[in-house]
Amino acid sequence: MRYSKIRKAIFLDRPNRFIAHVMLEGKNETVHVKNTGRCKELLVPNATVYLEESDSPARKTKYDLIAVEKVVTEGHADSTKNPPASQNSFASQKSPSQPQRALLINMDSQAPNKVAAEWISNSKTYFPNLTHLKPEYTLEDSRFDFYAEYDDDEGLHHKMLIEVKGCTLEKDGVALFPDALTLRGLKHVRELTALSKSGEYECMVLIIVQMKGCKYFTPNRETHPAFADALKEAKAAGVKIIAVECEAAPDTLLAAGEIAVRL
Numbered sequence: 001m002r003y004s005k006i007r008k009a010i011f012l013d014r015p016n017r018f019i020a021h022v023m024l025e026g027k028n029e030t031v032h033v034k035n036t037g038r039c040k041e042l043l044v045p046n047a048t049v050y051l052e053e054s055d056s057p058a059r060k061t062k063y064d065l066i067a068v069e070k071v072v073t074e075g076h077a078d079s080t081k082n083p084p085a086s087q088n089s090f091a092s093q094k095s096p097s098q099p100q101r102a103l104l105i106n107m108d109s110q111a112p113n114k115v116a117a118e119w120i121s122n123s124k125t126y127f128p129n130l131t132h133l134k135p136e137y138t139l140e141d142s143r144f145d146f147y148a149e150y151d152d153d154e155g156l157h158h159k160m161l162i163e164v165k166g167c168t169l170e171k172d173g174v175a176l177f178p179d180a181l182t183l184r185g186l187k188h189v190r191e192l193t194a195l196s197k198s199g200e201y202e203c204m205v206l207i208i209v210q211m212k213g214c215k216y217f218t219p220n221r222e223t224h225p226a227f228a229d230a231l232k233e234a235k236a237a238g239v240k241i242i243a244v245e246c247e248a249a250p251d252t253l254l255a256a257g258e259i260a261v262r263l
Helices: 111-122 183-198 225-236
Strands: 006-013 019-024 027-033 048-053 063-074 100-106 129-139 142-151 157-167 169-171 174-177 202-209 216-219 240-249 252-261
Touching: 006 027, 006 063, 019 048, 019 063, 100 240, 111 129, 111 142, 111 157, 111 202, 111 240, 111 252, 129 157, 142 183, 157 174, 157 183, 174 202, 183 202, 183 225, 202 225, 202 252, 216 225, 225 240
Parallel strands: 027 063, 157 202, 174 216, 202 240, 216 252
Antiparallel strands: 006 019, 006 048, 019 027, 048 063, 063 100, 129 142, 142 157, 169 174, 240 252
């Protein structure tokens, strides 16, 4: 997926879930945050952020905050480490013995489903001959992100329900989800587990990692142990647990390929 009219700014503060204050070309600007999660490890004072400018005259804010640069400490080529929460600027985090870099993380909560649709349409591994893809699929009292139908290479027809989760949390080079309790996510995983056991549908939990370079994905057991347990139970029931990392740039978020999943 692609954005247009991208502007670079400096994050100042976030008075509530929906807006943030940034410094844009020397001016204090109020912007809409396209992620209502806490994102406390991302939106720290002085962080470099990227905004998408809107042309809509009806909007209260002119810009959407869609991405942020997180300063990470490099242990080795494929490992990163969170900086201490008390250190808010790149300059204050520098260490002569631990080189650091900026990891660009897309934090637009609407982006994962758009990336997922592109990935599903192009994945010959899981959808050899895709014949139908419907977003926001309702089944009884539940709604799943996608319903797909495909034929395999032997001509057999398959039906699959797919739930997408966007991952913006990185720690020590590992992608983690969730960053807060997710009762909705837990409900979806348990529903997919039951549907997979019934044999009527194939099921998938698709983790879209909104950054590039993590070694693997694992559920954030410390934050939500029930969700971590539910993912293990889902896999045992035949649900596919897939994590896809992304090439993140200020103006794009593109699926790059699978990374390992450790449950």
